[in-house]
Amino acid sequence: xxxxxxxxxxxxxxxxxxxxxxxxxxxxxxxxxxxxxxxxxxxxxxxxxxxxxxxxxxxxxxxxxxxxxxxxxxxxxxxxxxxxxxxxxxxxxxxxxxxxxxxxxxxxxxxxxxxxxxxxxxxxxxxxxxxxxxxxxxxxxxxxxxxxxxxxxxxxxxxxxxxxxxxxxxxxxxxxxxxxxxxxxxxxxxxxxxxxxxxxxxxxxxxxxxxxxxxxxxxxxxxxxxxxxxxxxxxxxxxxxxxxxxxxxxxxxxxxxxxxxxxxxxxxxxxxxxxxxxxxxxxxxxxxxxxxxxxxxxxxxxxxxxxxxxxxxxxxxxxxxxxxxxxxxxxxxxxxxxxxxxxxxxxxxxxxxxxxxxxxxxxxxxxxxxxxxxxxxxxxxxxxxxxxxxxxxxxxxxxxxxxxxxxx
Amino acid sequence: xxxxxxxxxxxxxxxxxxxxxxxxxxxxxxxxxxxxxxxxxxxxxxxxxxxxxxxxxxxxxxxxxxxxxxxxxxxxxxxxxxxxxxxxxxxxxxxxxxxxxxxxxxxxxxxxxxxxxxxxxxxxx
Numbered sequence: 001x002x003x004x005x006x007x008x009x010x011x012x013x014x015x016x017x018x019x020x021x022x023x024x025x026x027x028x029x030x031x032x033x034x035x036x037x038x039x040x041x042x043x044x045x046x047x048x049x050x051x052x053x054x055x056x057x058x059x060x061x062x063x064x065x066x067x068x069x070x071x072x073x074x075x076x077x078x079x080x081x082x083x084x085x086x087x088x089x090x091x092x093x094x095x096x097x098x099x100x101x102x103x104x105x106x107x108x109x110x111x112x113x114x115x116x117x118x119x120x121x122x123x124x125x126x127x128x129x130x131x132x133x134x135x136x137x138x139x140x141x142x143x144x145x146x147x148x149x150x151x152x153x154x155x156x157x158x159x160x161x162x163x164x165x166x167x168x169x170x171x172x173x174x175x176x177x178x179x180x181x182x183x184x185x186x187x188x189x190x191x192x193x194x195x196x197x198x199x200x201x202x203x204x205x206x207x208x209x210x211x212x213x214x215x216x217x218x219x220x221x222x223x224x225x226x227x228x229x230x231x232x233x234x235x236x237x238x239x240x241x242x243x244x245x246x247x248x249x250x251x252x253x254x255x256x257x258x259x260x261x262x263x264x265x266x267x268x269x270x271x272x273x274x275x276x277x278x279x280x281x282x283x284x285x286x287x288x289x290x291x292x293x294x295x296x297x298x299x300x301x302x303x304x305x306x307x308x309x310x311x312x313x314x315x316x317x318x319x320x321x322x323x324x325x326x327x328x329x330x331x332x333x334x335x336x337x338x339x340x341x342x343x344x345x346x347x348x349x350x351x352x353x354x355x356x357x358x359x360x361x362x363x364x365x366x367x368x369x370x371x372x373x374x375x376x377x378x379x380x381x382x383x384x385x386x387x388x389x390x391x392x393x394x395x396x397x398x399x400x401x402x403x404x405x406x407x408x
Numbered sequence: 409x410x411x412x413x414x415x416x417x418x419x420x421x422x423x424x425x426x427x428x429x430x431x432x433x434x435x436x437x438x439x440x441x442x443x444x445x446x447x448x449x450x451x452x453x454x455x456x457x458x459x460x461x462x463x464x465x466x467x468x469x470x471x472x473x474x475x476x477x478x479x480x481x482x483x484x485x486x487x488x489x490x491x492x493x494x495x496x497x498x499x500x501x502x503x504x505x506x507x508x509x510x511x512x513x514x515x516x517x518x519x520x521x522x523x524x525x526x527x528x529x530x531x532x533x
Contacts, residue, residue: 195463196462253454263456263457302457303458315456
Protein backbone atom coordinates (compact mmCIF):
# COMPACT_ATOMS: atom_id res chain seq x y z
CA UNK A 1 0.00 0.00 0.00
CA UNK A 2 2.71 2.43 1.01
CA UNK A 3 4.29 2.09 -2.37
CA UNK A 4 1.30 3.88 -3.87
CA UNK A 5 1.84 7.05 -1.82
CA UNK A 6 3.19 9.90 -3.90
CA UNK A 7 5.46 12.23 -1.97
CA UNK A 8 4.72 15.01 -4.46
CA UNK A 9 0.96 14.65 -4.02
CA UNK A 10 1.33 14.36 -0.26
CA UNK A 11 3.47 17.50 -0.06
CA UNK A 12 1.00 19.43 -2.19
CA UNK A 13 -2.05 18.41 -0.16
CA UNK A 14 -0.20 19.22 3.08
CA UNK A 15 0.29 22.73 1.68
CA UNK A 16 -3.34 22.93 0.50
CA UNK A 17 -4.56 21.83 3.92
CA UNK A 18 -2.69 24.77 5.43
CA UNK A 19 -4.02 27.15 2.77
CA UNK A 20 -7.61 26.13 3.46
CA UNK A 21 -7.04 26.54 7.20
CA UNK A 22 -5.92 30.12 6.49
CA UNK A 23 -9.30 30.85 4.92
CA UNK A 24 -11.10 30.78 8.27
CA UNK A 25 -9.03 33.62 9.78
CA UNK A 26 -9.32 35.35 6.40
CA UNK A 27 -13.10 35.02 6.55
CA UNK A 28 -13.05 36.30 10.13
CA UNK A 29 -11.41 39.53 8.99
CA UNK A 30 -13.51 39.71 5.81
CA UNK A 31 -16.58 39.71 8.06
CA UNK A 32 -14.97 41.62 10.95
CA UNK A 33 -14.39 44.66 8.78
CA UNK A 34 -18.05 44.89 7.79
CA UNK A 35 -19.68 45.05 11.22
CA UNK A 36 -19.76 47.98 13.60
CA UNK A 37 -16.78 48.59 15.88
CA UNK A 38 -18.65 47.33 18.92
CA UNK A 39 -19.02 43.86 17.37
CA UNK A 40 -15.61 43.21 15.80
CA UNK A 41 -14.34 40.75 18.41
CA UNK A 42 -17.65 38.93 18.47
CA UNK A 43 -17.57 38.56 14.68
CA UNK A 44 -13.94 37.41 14.64
CA UNK A 45 -14.62 34.90 17.39
CA UNK A 46 -17.59 33.39 15.59
CA UNK A 47 -15.26 32.37 12.75
CA UNK A 48 -12.14 31.50 14.75
CA UNK A 49 -14.05 29.31 17.21
CA UNK A 50 -14.67 26.76 14.45
CA UNK A 51 -10.97 25.95 14.30
CA UNK A 52 -11.57 24.66 17.84
CA UNK A 53 -15.12 23.34 17.63
CA UNK A 54 -14.80 21.47 14.35
CA UNK A 55 -11.13 20.75 15.04
CA UNK A 56 -12.41 18.51 17.83
CA UNK A 57 -15.76 17.44 16.34
CA UNK A 58 -14.18 16.25 13.10
CA UNK A 59 -11.67 13.99 14.83
CA UNK A 60 -14.21 12.67 17.33
CA UNK A 61 -17.03 11.79 14.93
CA UNK A 62 -17.52 14.34 12.12
CA UNK A 63 -15.15 12.69 9.69
CA UNK A 64 -16.70 9.30 10.37
CA UNK A 65 -20.25 10.54 9.71
CA UNK A 66 -19.14 12.19 6.48
CA UNK A 67 -16.64 9.69 5.10
CA UNK A 68 -17.18 6.50 7.09
CA UNK A 69 -18.36 3.32 5.35
CA UNK A 70 -21.71 4.06 3.75
CA UNK A 71 -25.05 3.35 5.41
CA UNK A 72 -27.83 3.46 2.82
CA UNK A 73 -26.22 6.28 0.83
CA UNK A 74 -27.27 8.65 3.62
CA UNK A 75 -24.54 8.74 6.25
CA UNK A 76 -21.14 7.35 7.07
CA UNK A 77 -20.72 4.60 9.68
CA UNK A 78 -18.85 5.02 12.93
CA UNK A 79 -15.73 3.10 11.90
CA UNK A 80 -13.55 6.21 11.87
CA UNK A 81 -14.56 7.55 15.31
CA UNK A 82 -11.59 9.34 16.84
CA UNK A 83 -9.76 8.87 13.52
CA UNK A 84 -9.60 5.12 14.26
CA UNK A 85 -7.76 3.47 11.41
CA UNK A 86 -7.24 6.84 9.73
CA UNK A 87 -3.48 6.84 9.49
CA UNK A 88 -0.53 6.91 7.17
CA UNK A 89 -1.94 4.25 4.84
CA UNK A 90 -4.00 5.55 1.93
CA UNK A 91 -7.74 4.92 1.71
CA UNK A 92 -8.21 3.56 -1.79
CA UNK A 93 -11.79 4.87 -2.03
CA UNK A 94 -10.91 8.54 -1.49
CA UNK A 95 -7.27 8.99 -2.48
CA UNK A 96 -4.86 6.15 -3.06
CA UNK A 97 -1.88 8.47 -3.50
CA UNK A 98 -1.83 10.25 -0.10
CA UNK A 99 -2.14 9.11 3.52
CA UNK A 100 -5.75 8.66 4.63
CA UNK A 101 -5.08 10.95 7.57
CA UNK A 102 -4.08 13.75 5.22
CA UNK A 103 -7.32 13.37 3.26
CA UNK A 104 -9.23 13.55 6.55
CA UNK A 105 -7.29 16.63 7.69
CA UNK A 106 -7.79 18.37 4.34
CA UNK A 107 -11.53 17.69 4.55
CA UNK A 108 -11.53 18.99 8.13
CA UNK A 109 -10.61 22.46 6.93
CA UNK A 110 -13.71 22.50 4.70
CA UNK A 111 -15.85 21.44 7.65
CA UNK A 112 -14.26 24.27 9.69
CA UNK A 113 -14.96 27.11 7.29
CA UNK A 114 -18.47 26.13 6.17
CA UNK A 115 -20.35 26.90 9.42
CA UNK A 116 -18.16 30.01 9.80
CA UNK A 117 -19.58 31.26 6.49
CA UNK A 118 -23.11 31.16 7.93
CA UNK A 119 -22.23 33.56 10.76
CA UNK A 120 -22.47 36.51 8.36
CA UNK A 121 -26.25 36.12 8.58
CA UNK A 122 -26.62 36.79 12.29
CA UNK A 123 -23.66 38.92 13.41
CA UNK A 124 -24.18 41.74 15.91
CA UNK A 125 -27.20 40.16 17.63
CA UNK A 126 -26.83 36.41 18.22
CA UNK A 127 -26.45 34.93 21.69
CA UNK A 128 -23.04 33.25 21.82
CA UNK A 129 -24.28 30.15 23.65
CA UNK A 130 -27.10 29.60 21.15
CA UNK A 131 -24.69 30.18 18.28
CA UNK A 132 -22.33 27.50 19.60
CA UNK A 133 -25.13 25.00 20.07
CA UNK A 134 -26.61 25.75 16.65
CA UNK A 135 -23.22 25.38 14.99
CA UNK A 136 -22.47 22.02 16.54
CA UNK A 137 -25.93 20.74 15.61
CA UNK A 138 -25.59 22.16 12.09
CA UNK A 139 -22.19 20.56 11.57
CA UNK A 140 -23.53 17.22 12.75
CA UNK A 141 -26.99 17.20 11.17
CA UNK A 142 -26.44 19.24 8.00
CA UNK A 143 -22.79 19.36 6.97
CA UNK A 144 -21.74 15.81 7.78
CA UNK A 145 -24.70 14.11 6.01
CA UNK A 146 -24.59 16.46 3.01
CA UNK A 147 -20.84 15.94 2.72
CA UNK A 148 -21.48 12.20 2.72
CA UNK A 149 -24.17 12.44 0.04
CA UNK A 150 -21.92 14.37 -2.35
CA UNK A 151 -18.40 13.17 -1.58
CA UNK A 152 -18.67 10.13 0.71
CA UNK A 153 -18.23 6.57 -0.43
CA UNK A 154 -21.55 5.56 -2.10
CA UNK A 155 -23.27 8.81 -1.07
CA UNK A 156 -26.56 8.98 -2.96
CA UNK A 157 -25.85 12.20 -4.85
CA UNK A 158 -22.37 10.97 -5.72
CA UNK A 159 -23.88 7.74 -7.06
CA UNK A 160 -26.23 9.86 -9.15
CA UNK A 161 -23.14 11.39 -10.71
CA UNK A 162 -23.18 14.93 -9.34
CA UNK A 163 -20.10 17.01 -10.16
CA UNK A 164 -19.06 19.20 -7.25
CA UNK A 165 -15.33 19.63 -7.42
CA UNK A 166 -14.61 21.61 -4.26
CA UNK A 167 -17.86 22.29 -2.47
CA UNK A 168 -20.42 24.33 -4.41
CA UNK A 169 -23.24 22.35 -2.84
CA UNK A 170 -21.64 21.05 0.36
CA UNK A 171 -20.01 24.34 1.33
CA UNK A 172 -21.43 27.38 -0.42
CA UNK A 173 -25.05 26.58 -1.25
CA UNK A 174 -25.45 24.89 2.14
CA UNK A 175 -23.97 27.87 4.00
CA UNK A 176 -25.75 30.47 1.87
CA UNK A 177 -29.25 29.07 2.19
CA UNK A 178 -28.72 28.23 5.86
CA UNK A 179 -27.78 31.88 6.35
CA UNK A 180 -31.03 32.91 4.69
CA UNK A 181 -33.10 30.62 6.92
CA UNK A 182 -31.32 31.76 10.08
CA UNK A 183 -31.76 35.43 9.20
CA UNK A 184 -35.50 34.89 8.72
CA UNK A 185 -35.78 33.33 12.18
CA UNK A 186 -33.57 35.72 14.17
CA UNK A 187 -34.90 38.92 12.57
CA UNK A 188 -33.13 42.17 11.76
CA UNK A 189 -30.63 44.05 13.86
CA UNK A 190 -32.03 46.84 16.02
CA UNK A 191 -32.50 49.92 13.87
CA UNK A 192 -31.92 48.07 10.59
CA UNK A 193 -33.45 50.09 7.78
CA UNK A 194 -34.00 53.22 9.87
CA UNK A 195 -30.35 54.30 10.07
CA UNK A 196 -27.27 53.21 8.14
CA UNK A 197 -25.25 50.38 9.69
CA UNK A 198 -21.80 51.06 8.30
CA UNK A 199 -18.70 48.84 8.08
CA UNK A 200 -16.15 49.78 10.75
CA UNK A 201 -13.01 48.90 8.81
CA UNK A 202 -13.14 48.14 5.10
CA UNK A 203 -9.33 47.67 4.96
CA UNK A 204 -9.77 44.55 7.16
CA UNK A 205 -12.34 43.25 4.69
CA UNK A 206 -10.01 43.93 1.77
CA UNK A 207 -7.16 42.12 3.54
CA UNK A 208 -9.49 39.22 4.26
CA UNK A 209 -10.44 39.07 0.60
CA UNK A 210 -6.82 38.78 -0.48
CA UNK A 211 -6.14 36.01 2.02
CA UNK A 212 -9.32 34.21 0.97
CA UNK A 213 -8.23 34.29 -2.67
CA UNK A 214 -4.85 32.79 -1.78
CA UNK A 215 -6.47 30.19 0.47
CA UNK A 216 -8.96 29.33 -2.27
CA UNK A 217 -6.12 27.96 -4.40
CA UNK A 218 -5.70 25.32 -1.69
CA UNK A 219 -9.45 24.82 -1.48
CA UNK A 220 -10.03 24.33 -5.21
CA UNK A 221 -6.73 23.14 -6.66
CA UNK A 222 -6.19 20.95 -3.58
CA UNK A 223 -9.50 19.23 -4.28
CA UNK A 224 -7.75 17.47 -7.17
CA UNK A 225 -6.09 15.52 -4.30
CA UNK A 226 -2.85 15.46 -6.23
CA UNK A 227 -0.23 17.67 -7.83
CA UNK A 228 -1.46 17.17 -11.36
CA UNK A 229 -3.00 18.77 -14.44
CA UNK A 230 -6.49 18.90 -12.96
CA UNK A 231 -5.12 20.81 -9.96
CA UNK A 232 -3.44 23.30 -12.26
CA UNK A 233 -6.64 23.72 -14.25
CA UNK A 234 -8.59 24.27 -11.03
CA UNK A 235 -6.13 26.94 -9.94
CA UNK A 236 -6.35 28.76 -13.26
CA UNK A 237 -10.16 28.60 -13.49
CA UNK A 238 -10.42 29.77 -9.87
CA UNK A 239 -8.23 32.76 -10.59
CA UNK A 240 -10.04 33.55 -13.85
CA UNK A 241 -13.51 33.48 -12.33
CA UNK A 242 -12.49 35.64 -9.36
CA UNK A 243 -10.76 38.12 -11.64
CA UNK A 244 -13.74 38.38 -13.98
CA UNK A 245 -16.30 38.74 -11.22
CA UNK A 246 -14.18 41.44 -9.56
CA UNK A 247 -14.09 43.41 -12.80
CA UNK A 248 -17.80 43.02 -13.52
CA UNK A 249 -18.69 44.03 -9.97
CA UNK A 250 -16.49 47.11 -10.32
CA UNK A 251 -18.44 48.11 -13.44
CA UNK A 252 -21.83 47.48 -11.77
CA UNK A 253 -20.77 49.56 -8.80
CA UNK A 254 -19.47 52.29 -11.09
CA UNK A 255 -22.77 52.44 -12.97
CA UNK A 256 -24.54 52.95 -9.64
CA UNK A 257 -22.16 55.65 -8.46
CA UNK A 258 -18.46 54.94 -7.93
CA UNK A 259 -16.25 51.85 -8.24
CA UNK A 260 -16.50 50.79 -4.59
CA UNK A 261 -13.57 49.06 -2.90
CA UNK A 262 -15.90 46.94 -0.77
CA UNK A 263 -17.82 46.12 -3.95
CA UNK A 264 -14.75 44.99 -5.85
CA UNK A 265 -13.66 42.81 -2.92
CA UNK A 266 -17.15 41.32 -2.73
CA UNK A 267 -17.13 40.59 -6.45
CA UNK A 268 -13.86 38.70 -6.13
CA UNK A 269 -15.26 36.47 -3.38
CA UNK A 270 -18.41 35.90 -5.43
CA UNK A 271 -16.29 34.77 -8.39
CA UNK A 272 -14.40 32.38 -6.10
CA UNK A 273 -17.59 30.92 -4.63
CA UNK A 274 -19.18 30.51 -8.07
CA UNK A 275 -16.31 28.58 -9.65
CA UNK A 276 -15.78 26.27 -6.65
CA UNK A 277 -17.99 23.39 -7.89
CA UNK A 278 -16.77 23.81 -11.48
CA UNK A 279 -13.05 24.51 -11.19
CA UNK A 280 -11.76 20.98 -11.86
CA UNK A 281 -14.17 20.28 -14.72
CA UNK A 282 -14.31 23.38 -16.92
CA UNK A 283 -11.95 25.42 -19.10
CA UNK A 284 -10.65 28.89 -18.21
CA UNK A 285 -13.01 30.31 -20.85
CA UNK A 286 -15.99 28.76 -19.10
CA UNK A 287 -14.65 30.11 -15.79
CA UNK A 288 -14.74 33.60 -17.28
CA UNK A 289 -18.43 33.13 -18.14
CA UNK A 290 -19.10 31.71 -14.67
CA UNK A 291 -17.49 34.73 -12.99
CA UNK A 292 -19.13 37.22 -15.34
CA UNK A 293 -22.63 35.87 -14.66
CA UNK A 294 -22.08 35.34 -10.92
CA UNK A 295 -21.30 39.02 -10.29
CA UNK A 296 -24.60 40.56 -11.48
CA UNK A 297 -26.52 37.61 -10.03
CA UNK A 298 -25.13 38.24 -6.54
CA UNK A 299 -25.18 42.04 -6.96
CA UNK A 300 -28.88 42.13 -7.72
CA UNK A 301 -29.57 39.41 -5.15
CA UNK A 302 -28.18 41.84 -2.54
CA UNK A 303 -30.36 44.65 -3.90
CA UNK A 304 -33.38 42.34 -3.86
CA UNK A 305 -32.68 41.32 -0.27
CA UNK A 306 -32.31 44.96 0.77
CA UNK A 307 -35.62 45.87 -0.85
CA UNK A 308 -37.29 43.07 1.08
CA UNK A 309 -35.87 44.59 4.31
CA UNK A 310 -34.35 41.21 5.17
CA UNK A 311 -31.28 41.64 7.37
CA UNK A 312 -29.15 38.74 6.18
CA UNK A 313 -26.41 40.97 7.40
CA UNK A 314 -23.27 40.15 5.39
CA UNK A 315 -25.00 38.63 2.35
CA UNK A 316 -23.92 35.03 2.69
CA UNK A 317 -26.99 33.97 0.72
CA UNK A 318 -26.30 36.29 -2.21
CA UNK A 319 -22.51 35.93 -2.35
CA UNK A 320 -22.16 32.22 -1.58
CA UNK A 321 -25.61 30.66 -1.99
CA UNK A 322 -26.68 32.30 -5.23
CA UNK A 323 -23.20 32.44 -6.77
CA UNK A 324 -22.58 28.76 -6.14
CA UNK A 325 -26.08 27.76 -7.23
CA UNK A 326 -25.15 29.26 -10.56
CA UNK A 327 -21.69 27.67 -10.43
CA UNK A 328 -23.08 24.20 -9.72
CA UNK A 329 -25.60 24.50 -12.56
CA UNK A 330 -22.91 25.92 -14.83
CA UNK A 331 -20.82 22.83 -14.10
CA UNK A 332 -23.64 20.88 -15.75
CA UNK A 333 -23.29 23.13 -18.78
CA UNK A 334 -19.53 23.56 -19.20
CA UNK A 335 -17.98 20.37 -17.76
CA UNK A 336 -15.80 18.57 -20.28
CA UNK A 337 -13.80 15.37 -20.15
CA UNK A 338 -11.11 17.24 -22.07
CA UNK A 339 -10.31 18.95 -18.75
CA UNK A 340 -10.98 16.03 -16.42
CA UNK A 341 -11.06 12.54 -17.87
CA UNK A 342 -12.55 11.11 -14.65
CA UNK A 343 -15.63 13.35 -14.89
CA UNK A 344 -18.43 13.70 -17.44
CA UNK A 345 -19.41 16.16 -20.14
CA UNK A 346 -21.97 18.86 -19.51
CA UNK A 347 -24.90 20.01 -21.61
CA UNK A 348 -22.76 22.06 -24.01
CA UNK A 349 -20.62 19.00 -24.66
CA UNK A 350 -23.57 16.80 -25.56
CA UNK A 351 -24.64 15.47 -22.18
CA UNK A 352 -27.86 17.20 -21.05
CA UNK A 353 -28.47 14.63 -18.33
CA UNK A 354 -25.52 16.04 -16.39
CA UNK A 355 -27.36 19.34 -16.12
CA UNK A 356 -30.39 17.53 -14.74
CA UNK A 357 -28.24 15.83 -12.12
CA UNK A 358 -26.71 19.17 -11.14
CA UNK A 359 -30.18 20.70 -10.86
CA UNK A 360 -31.34 17.91 -8.59
CA UNK A 361 -28.25 18.31 -6.38
CA UNK A 362 -28.84 22.05 -6.12
CA UNK A 363 -32.50 21.65 -5.20
CA UNK A 364 -31.75 18.91 -2.68
CA UNK A 365 -29.03 21.01 -1.05
CA UNK A 366 -31.18 24.12 -0.88
CA UNK A 367 -34.20 22.33 0.57
CA UNK A 368 -32.15 20.29 3.03
CA UNK A 369 -29.93 23.14 4.27
CA UNK A 370 -32.69 25.75 4.39
CA UNK A 371 -35.21 23.39 6.01
CA UNK A 372 -32.89 21.93 8.62
CA UNK A 373 -31.47 25.33 9.56
CA UNK A 374 -34.92 26.86 9.83
CA UNK A 375 -36.07 24.08 12.16
CA UNK A 376 -32.88 24.16 14.27
CA UNK A 377 -32.92 27.95 14.58
CA UNK A 378 -36.63 28.02 15.40
CA UNK A 379 -36.24 25.31 18.04
CA UNK A 380 -33.36 27.17 19.69
CA UNK A 381 -35.23 30.46 19.46
CA UNK A 382 -38.23 29.00 21.25
CA UNK A 383 -36.13 27.24 23.91
CA UNK A 384 -32.98 29.11 24.94
CA UNK A 385 -33.47 32.14 22.64
CA UNK A 386 -31.31 33.17 19.69
CA UNK A 387 -30.92 36.87 20.41
CA UNK A 388 -29.19 38.89 23.06
CA UNK A 389 -31.35 41.41 24.92
CA UNK A 390 -31.95 44.81 23.24
CA UNK A 391 -29.63 46.54 25.72
CA UNK A 392 -26.86 43.98 25.11
CA UNK A 393 -27.30 44.51 21.40
CA UNK A 394 -26.99 48.27 21.79
CA UNK A 395 -23.89 48.01 23.94
CA UNK A 396 -22.41 45.63 21.39
CA UNK A 397 -21.48 41.97 21.66
CA UNK A 398 -17.78 42.65 22.29
CA UNK A 399 -18.62 44.02 25.72
CA UNK A 400 -21.88 42.21 26.45
CA UNK A 401 -20.88 38.72 25.27
CA UNK A 402 -17.11 38.69 25.69
CA UNK A 403 -16.37 41.46 28.21
CA UNK A 404 -13.76 42.95 25.92
CA UNK A 405 -13.44 45.81 23.49
CA UNK A 406 -11.59 45.84 20.18
CA UNK A 407 -10.10 49.28 20.48
CA UNK A 408 -9.48 51.47 23.50
CA UNK B 409 -15.74 90.90 27.86
CA UNK B 410 -14.71 87.38 26.86
CA UNK B 411 -16.27 85.44 24.03
CA UNK B 412 -16.13 81.87 22.85
CA UNK B 413 -16.13 80.89 19.18
CA UNK B 414 -17.29 77.39 18.27
CA UNK B 415 -16.54 76.96 14.60
CA UNK B 416 -17.71 73.73 12.95
CA UNK B 417 -15.78 73.32 9.73
CA UNK B 418 -14.84 70.78 7.07
CA UNK B 419 -12.23 68.19 8.06
CA UNK B 420 -10.15 69.11 5.02
CA UNK B 421 -10.14 72.82 5.97
CA UNK B 422 -8.51 72.36 9.37
CA UNK B 423 -5.02 73.31 8.27
CA UNK B 424 -6.24 76.36 6.32
CA UNK B 425 -8.22 77.61 9.31
CA UNK B 426 -5.34 77.02 11.74
CA UNK B 427 -3.02 78.94 9.38
CA UNK B 428 -5.55 81.75 9.00
CA UNK B 429 -5.94 82.10 12.76
CA UNK B 430 -2.25 81.98 13.60
CA UNK B 431 -1.59 84.56 10.87
CA UNK B 432 -3.59 87.14 12.86
CA UNK B 433 -2.15 86.03 16.22
CA UNK B 434 -4.82 83.72 17.62
CA UNK B 435 -2.54 81.29 19.46
CA UNK B 436 -4.81 79.31 21.78
CA UNK B 437 -7.48 76.93 20.54
CA UNK B 438 -8.80 73.43 21.00
CA UNK B 439 -10.01 71.12 18.31
CA UNK B 440 -12.64 68.35 18.42
CA UNK B 441 -13.61 65.65 15.99
CA UNK B 442 -17.39 65.82 15.84
CA UNK B 443 -20.16 64.34 13.72
CA UNK B 444 -23.30 66.08 12.63
CA UNK B 445 -25.26 67.66 9.85
CA UNK B 446 -26.95 70.91 8.98
CA UNK B 447 -29.71 71.70 6.53
CA UNK B 448 -27.95 69.78 3.77
CA UNK B 449 -28.67 66.60 5.77
CA UNK B 450 -25.82 64.27 4.79
CA UNK B 451 -24.25 62.62 1.77
CA UNK B 452 -24.55 59.47 -0.30
CA UNK B 453 -21.83 56.83 -0.01
CA UNK B 454 -21.25 53.75 -2.16
CA UNK B 455 -21.86 50.43 -0.39
CA UNK B 456 -21.42 46.81 -1.35
CA UNK B 457 -24.10 46.95 -4.02
CA UNK B 458 -25.42 50.46 -4.67
CA UNK B 459 -25.48 53.60 -2.58
CA UNK B 460 -26.76 54.56 0.84
CA UNK B 461 -27.41 57.78 2.72
CA UNK B 462 -25.22 58.87 5.61
CA UNK B 463 -26.70 61.56 7.85
CA UNK B 464 -23.94 62.21 10.35
CA UNK B 465 -20.81 63.51 8.68
CA UNK B 466 -17.41 63.88 10.30
CA UNK B 467 -16.61 67.55 11.00
CA UNK B 468 -14.03 69.45 13.02
CA UNK B 469 -15.06 71.83 15.77
CA UNK B 470 -12.57 74.54 16.76
CA UNK B 471 -13.12 76.28 20.09
CA UNK B 472 -11.45 79.64 20.75
CA UNK B 473 -11.91 81.90 23.78
CA UNK B 474 -10.81 85.48 23.18
CA UNK B 475 -11.36 89.15 24.02
CA UNK B 476 -14.43 90.68 22.43
CA UNK B 477 -12.30 93.24 20.65
CA UNK B 478 -10.59 90.45 18.69
CA UNK B 479 -13.81 88.64 17.82
CA UNK B 480 -14.53 90.07 14.39
CA UNK B 481 -10.95 89.59 13.18
CA UNK B 482 -11.05 85.95 14.23
CA UNK B 483 -14.46 85.38 12.62
CA UNK B 484 -13.25 86.97 9.39
CA UNK B 485 -10.15 84.75 9.39
CA UNK B 486 -12.32 81.63 9.77
CA UNK B 487 -14.82 82.78 7.14
CA UNK B 488 -12.03 83.29 4.62
CA UNK B 489 -10.11 80.11 5.34
CA UNK B 490 -13.04 77.69 5.77
CA UNK B 491 -15.01 78.78 2.70
CA UNK B 492 -15.57 76.65 -0.41
CA UNK B 493 -19.04 77.85 -1.44
CA UNK B 494 -20.45 74.32 -1.45
CA UNK B 495 -23.04 73.08 1.08
CA UNK B 496 -21.28 71.72 4.16
CA UNK B 497 -18.87 74.61 4.79
CA UNK B 498 -20.06 74.69 8.39
CA UNK B 499 -21.22 77.22 10.96
CA UNK B 500 -19.84 79.52 13.67
CA UNK B 501 -21.42 79.99 17.09
CA UNK B 502 -20.39 82.85 19.42
CA UNK B 503 -21.24 82.84 23.13
CA UNK B 504 -20.22 84.95 26.14
CA UNK B 505 -17.72 83.44 28.60
CA UNK B 506 -18.04 84.10 32.32
CA UNK B 507 -14.42 83.71 33.34
CA UNK B 508 -11.08 82.17 32.36
CA UNK B 509 -8.49 80.84 34.82
CA UNK B 510 -5.01 79.85 33.72
CA UNK B 511 -4.01 76.92 35.89
CA UNK B 512 -0.23 77.55 36.06
CA UNK B 513 -0.39 81.21 37.09
CA UNK B 514 -3.86 81.52 38.59
CA UNK B 515 -4.40 84.61 36.39
CA UNK B 516 -8.06 85.30 35.69
CA UNK B 517 -10.16 86.98 33.02
CA UNK B 518 -8.49 88.92 30.20
CA UNK B 519 -5.12 88.61 31.96
CA UNK B 520 -5.30 84.87 31.57
CA UNK B 521 -5.86 85.34 27.85
CA UNK B 522 -2.59 87.08 27.03
CA UNK B 523 0.24 85.21 25.35
CA UNK B 524 3.51 86.66 24.10
CA UNK B 525 3.14 87.61 20.45
CA UNK B 526 -0.63 87.21 20.33
CA UNK B 527 -3.19 89.39 18.62
CA UNK B 528 -3.24 91.98 21.44
CA UNK B 529 0.53 92.45 21.61
CA UNK B 530 0.65 92.83 17.84
CA UNK B 531 -1.95 95.62 18.01
CA UNK B 532 0.09 97.53 20.63
CA UNK B 533 3.17 97.66 18.40
